[in-house]
Amino acid sequence: MSLQVSDLAFSYGSKTALDNVSFAVERGRFAALLGPNGAGKSTLFSLLTRLFVTQAGTICIAGHDLKVSPLAAMADLGVVFQQTTLDLDLTVRQNLRYFAALHGISGRVADRRIDAALERLGMAERAAEKARGLNGGHRRRTEIARALLHDPKVLLLDEPTVGLDAPTRAALTQHIHDLCSDTGVTVLWATHLTDEVLDSDQVILLHRGRVLADGRCDALRGAAPLTEYFAHMTGASA
Amino acid sequence: MRHALIAMRAIVLREALRFVHQRERFIAALVRPLVWLLVFAAGFRAALGLSISPPYQTYITYETYIVPGLCGMILLFNGMQSSLSLVYDREMGSMRLLLTAPLSRTWLLFSKLLGSTIISILQVYAFLLVAWLFDITLPPLGYIAVLPALVLGGMMLGALGLALSSFIKQLENFAGVMNFVIFPMFFLSSALYPLWKMAESSELLHDICAANPFTHAVELIRFALYVEWNGMALLWTALATAAFMAFAVWGYDPARGMMTRKG
Incomplete structure (x- = not known):
């Protein structure tokens, strides 16, 4: 397993945010962490990125227990945060260089590596532009390119399409x-938008801090569209 | 180890690049102490007679007296300002990114602190240069001897800002803390008046000033500028730096501090 979460629980004071969350994602899989706002996705991401420390349960990233060997786990992890974390006054290349250095490159x-990552994301010709001048989509691509610089085994994306237009x-x-299919990187993609999920993807349905369902998208939804299934599941337990 | 040094260099470089892009910040940082030096000090010169006390060997003008205090002021404002920027959400974003680097948090925070301290020190030297143009001169060796004192003082105040930033949820609260931290720290110190002068008006105030770590940072700078040794100030400043740094590391510990309470 590339990413394994077992019996994870987290609360803010008396308010429970995650309750007994367990799931696993195989290497090279695209897993959609699907949940309405307030489901606990952001808390889960904060735990996965070691911004918070787990109160109960374990997280294993590429075989490294986050509590036992946090630095090895972080070295194998690429993250795209929900809010932009680019330095707007710096160029695309400077932003990426900074991040590469944080990983010792x-x-x-x-x-x-920067050239290769930018090329992959179709951003090569914008390397010298300042991040401030980029539109939302290009900023995101830059951040994804950045998250791939150190060849992570697991890539986390927290609602990466927020604020972008449909195309x-x-x-x-x-x-x-x-x-995912080209490089074998494991992806955990948090979203509340069902149209971002393909039938062959793994879906982990999170609602009110608990995993309601976990499986292949087509198997879970059956004959119904995913949107309907999603509404049914989250509405039913409301 | 190589990894750690590469990362440190990048963090310092980033602080420098950011600073280059914010020219207004540089001007503001320079104008503030100059206003004090050229306006405030001129007015107070008449009111305040200073007798000879170490490290000075002759009678000095008030302008000369407050130069070390104003160096401290630059470090103080910069230390607070760079942590203030951490409270902005955008900065929180880049802080999150920084903290996901596979290096120890203490090292990452220390590197960040070093970066902002270097920026502060450049500003102090710019200030000393302008002061020199206005004929407020120091022993030539003092300009070099003061460097380690500025590094330590800058680290102390930067660490304090970092520690505060980890415990403050919102920018509005931060402004309040600034008022309760910057001003008391600056005015209840030896930056603007010698402590013995303070003792004449109030023993209590004198004791508070004497305990204020900022006083010791200023005295460390003052003595270093005249190439003199002040072990007591060095000890106090070093202890305060260690304490504030420990607070900052504790505050940014994933198990506690701002991040959890923010959620």
Whole structure:
């Protein structure tokens, strides 16, 4: 298993945010963490990225227990946060160089990887532009390119399409699916938009801090469209 | 180890690049102490007679007296300002990114602190240069001897800002803390008046000033500028730096601090 979460629980004071959450994602799979707003997706991401420490349960990233060997786990993890984390005054390349250095990659190796990552995301010709001048879609692509610089085994994306127009959203979703099958990177993609999920994807349905369903999208939804299934599941338990 | 150094260099470089892009910040940081030096000090010179006390060997003008305090002021404002920027959401974003790097948090925070301290020190030297143009000169060696004192003082105040930023939820609260931190720290110190002068008016105020770590940072700078040793100030500043740094690391610990309460 590339990403394994077992019996995870987390609460803010007396308010429970995650309750007994368990799931696993195999290597090279695209897993959609589907849940309405307030389902606990952001809390889960904060735990996965070690912004919070787990109160109960375990997280394993590429075989590294986050509690036992956090640095090894973080080295194998790529993250695209919901809010932009680009330095707007710096160029695309400077942003990526900074991040590469945080992972200990510098000099020519860094430049080579940056070129490759930007090329992949179709951003090569914008390397010298300032992040401030980029539109939302290009900013996102830059962040995805950045998250791939250190060859992570697991890529986390927290609602990466928020604020993007429909065509950009579709292109980005497709791109990450391709990335999954081409490079074997494991993806956990948090969203509340069902149209970003393909039938062959794994769906982890999170609602009110609990996993309601976990399985292949087509198997879960049956004959109904995913949107309907999603509404039914989250509405039924409301 | 190589990884850690590459990351540190990048963090410092990023602080520098950000600073280059914010020219207004540089001007503001320079104008503030200059206003004090050229306007405030000129007015107070008449009112305040200063007798000889170490490290000064002759009678000095008030302008000369407050130069080290104003160096401290630059470090204080910068230290607070760079952590203030952390409270902005955008900065929170880049802070999140920084903290996902596979390096120890203490190292990452230390690197960030070093970056902002270097920026502060450049501003202090710009200030000293302008002061020199206005004929407020120091022993030539003092300009070099003061460097380690500025590093330590800058780290202390930066660590304090970092610690505060980890415990503050919103920017509005931050403004309040600034009022309760910057001003008391600055005015209840030896930056603007010597402590013995303070003792003449109130023993209590004198004791508060004497305990204020900012006083010791300023005294460390003052003595270093005249190439003199002040072990007591060094000890106090070093202890305060360690304490504030420990607070910052504790505050940014994933198990507690701002992040959890923010959620």
